Amino acid sequence: xxxxxxxxxxxxxxxxxxxxxxxxxxxxxxxxxxxxxxxxxxxxxxxxxxxxxxxxxxxxxxxxxxxxxxxxxxxxxxxxxxxxxxxxxxxxxxxxxxxxxxxxxxxxxxxxxxxxxxxxxxxx
Amino acid sequence: xxxxxxxxxxxxxxxxxxxxxxxxxxxxxxxxxxxxxxxxxxxxxxxxxxxxxxxxxxxxxxxxxxxxxxxxxxxxxxxxxxxxxxxxxxxxxxxxxxxxxxxxxx
Numbered sequence: 128x129x130x131x132x133x134x135x136x137x138x139x140x141x142x143x144x145x146x147x148x149x150x151x152x153x154x155x156x157x158x159x160x161x162x163x164x165x166x167x168x169x170x171x172x173x174x175x176x177x178x179x180x181x182x183x184x185x186x187x188x189x190x191x192x193x194x195x196x197x198x199x200x201x202x203x204x205x206x207x208x209x210x211x212x213x214x215x216x217x218x219x220x221x222x223x224x225x226x227x228x229x230x231x232x233x234x235x236x237x238x239x240x241x242x243x244x245x246x247x248x249x250x251x
Numbered sequence: 252x253x254x255x256x257x258x259x260x261x262x263x264x265x266x267x268x269x270x271x272x273x274x275x276x277x278x279x280x281x282x283x284x285x286x287x288x289x290x291x292x293x294x295x296x297x298x299x300x301x302x303x304x305x306x307x308x309x310x311x312x313x314x315x316x317x318x319x320x321x322x323x324x325x326x327x328x329x330x331x332x333x334x335x336x337x338x339x340x341x342x343x344x345x346x347x348x349x350x351x352x353x354x355x356x357x
Contacts, residue, residue, distance in 0.1 A: 164346070174286075174294065174337055176346035187344050223293060227346075235341055236300065237284040241293040 129154040131224050131242035139218075139249050145211040149224030149242060156205045157182040162227040164238060165198060165209045167220040175220075179227050179235070180207050187235070214249045221246050253342035255349035262355040269325040271352045273338030276319060281340050283321035285314060288351075289334045297336075298323060330356050 135147035149163065156163060164179035178188035180198045188196050197210040211218060221244040229235035256274045263269040273283060283301055286294035296305050298314035301321065311326045321340075325332055333356040338349040 166346075173351045174339075174348040176348065179346075189345060228299075234282075235344065235346070236282055237296055237339070238286075238294075239296050239299070239305065241295075244293055 129226065129240045131226065131240060133222060133224050133242045133245040135245065135247070137246060137248060139214055139247060140251050141215055141249055142213055145209070145214050145218060145247055145249070147209045147222055147224075147245065147247070149207050149209075151205045151207075151226075156200065156207065157202050160228065160230050160233065162187075162229050162235065163200065163207045164225050164227045166223045166225060166238070166241075167218075168223070168244070169217075169220040172220075177209065177211075177222075181231060183231065185231060216249050219247065219249045253345075253347060255338055255340060255347050257336075257338060257349040257352045259350065260353040260355065262357055263325075263328045265330060265356055266327055269328050269332070269354060271323045271325075271336050271338075271354065273321040273323075273349045274319055275321075275340065275347075278319050278321055278340060279317040281342070283314070283316045283338055283340045285321075285323045286337045286339065287332075287334045288337065294337065325354075328354075328356055332356055 130152045162179040165177040178198045195212045200207040223244045224242045225238040226240040285298040288294040301316040302314045313324045335351045337351045
């Protein structure tokens, strides 16, 4: 059974960079049919897609966050990571990692496996 | 920019049918999917590619997508179906979520 687990600091200071890692177990991150993505949810609000990465390193980012986001993949560790720079209180949210069905030759479609989520609070 | 619009809330009596809508310009021309999220939990995919059910999702969940509206239908709604439901689609390589619909079963 595929499992995803987010890890990283739960508290980040304003203007600093938020860094999270998602570890994938029970399957390979190098699968041809899947991207891997980050989605966030501010407390009491809806879901917002941040971006996605393929095992080759190919990425898609939400245009509203693109200038501050970096998503990378480490196939040797079966992990992918999120960096979000210049954070403010508005970036306080539960951050989820998820598997996205799609590839460089298939359309991007749905997120079928999700991590449990990790709350990141931006505060001094 | 492209947007997906859902009603913020709706209620249904146990055993009745709940239909949750998601509206977007020519949404029927692209695939839509639906997620269920209960308090404190991660979202769960309940419908993908408009009308397909993942393994383990009860048959009472069904979906359709035509014109400007995708619809998630829950037949014979049960108390355990009380949750937030989100639609999702893609526009120009950007994933979009609807604002979510809080379904109350009472």
